[in-house]
Amino acid sequence: MNKVDVAIIGGGPAGLSAGLILGRARKQTMIIDEGRPRNAVTREAHGFLTRDGISPSEIRRIAKEQLRVYPSVSHAEGTIVSISGEDGNFLLMTAAGMKITSKKLLFAVGMKDRKLGIPGLDEVYGKSAFVCPYCDGWELRDEPLVVISRGAALMHFAPLLSGWTQRFVVCTNGPDELSEAERDELRDHQIPLYDQPIRAILSSEGMVNHVVLENGTEIPCTGIFFKPELVPGTDLPQVLGCRISETGVIAVDEFGKSSIPGVYAAGDASSLMHQSIAAAASGALAAAAINGELNKEAWQRKQ
Template structure:
């Protein structure tokens, strides 16, 4: 069969898009390999009625909602190829299965690229975080370390200070802060350590201390880290999708891309990367699919 829409990615954007499509009576294929970037997260926040939910529980509850609708089929596979044919899109998965769909919503999300510091992956999502809106509240009472990595450090520290002003900034020996930025931070009471980091030490994901190459030690149990995000797939390249200046897929307010029949939603298109924002963008992209479908019916 040819599905009306294939949704690629089972994060909040893809899940909500699939729900809206099914409730609009459209046959929907959801392809999800369960590798969302928030899998390292212990709790998800800022989603009303779901505050503090784990990513696994959020996904389970979402699937319960989706399974109510016979219009939806869920495939737990990895999409490896998308080819535009004369009438539709042909999709191939990692186990060799092929599917056809008239439209596609790319909700493949982003992946986090962390600084090259020994031990950072052991604590990421457990005691060292990237988003103060997600984890700032739980970090408000404990002295923090901030692992700086890029020229966004000054802005990031300012944002984190909304929750906690006891922050030690570790630049890892890099010239990241300007003289004016360093002066401002020091005058505001922040500490700056410019020594190169040898390793981050932890116990079962709980930050214990930071070891520097000069032998000095910084005892901290919680912190934040500078990071960057990249598209989690290369479909934007193979399909010829236009990108915006922030590295996301360029869309209109209803998720339409520069290629007819392809929509994008969630972190891979717009930010900031928040659960509730991604879900709303998935809903809007699905509405865009329905709007365009209805318009085509009235054109013929």
């Protein structure tokens, strides 16, 4: 049986950042990670001060190296399949049968991509097809792009992307879910709109060159931004009774505390700000809150 103060489920920027804060606070901490990060396809992470352009895998490698300084922080590779208990005494079980008892929990497991079923998308994802212009817009500035999105998400994204390039067309891959006023808005900005299903994305060595529609239309482009369909990395927070927001993430306060005592969340598990630096920051905040809670509980027991 492994006994820790804090079990962190997920070893991305949020979980590793939390581990650093807790290690420095002298808390027994275990980071449990299945080793299949969502950004594994990403070659470079951007917008992370002092780490701009570094690969996500290198960020993880450096983080783990720095965490070795703190003997109270340990790592385990595995998938948590069950959690029981309550604040101060949680019992976690991995798929391999390892048991962990923990006083507090931090979910930093993030989200997972649901397959969109577009032929050729997997070949370009992370190479010339991306989801976040803050992360990859600079590299595609002023380039001819295809945006794959629809409805309200599209009408938020189109004005945002226009700061990097105004040379883009929209493919909704089926019904556009727009009002006539919204279609007029796109026309006013000279943005072509195609609602035909996408037959295939053509590329060479991961670099897109055309998007082909079912009616045979070929749209040349050098990059793609698309709206991913995301699902939670685990359903365990819901099993524990954590409140889930309307956007599908764990509802937390400004310090990452969920509706269940002793349970916290950070990173993509509790936010729509899918950037490494935002995840790392939220992990640090949650860890500080957890440490403060543990210290206060220990202080009160001595009274």
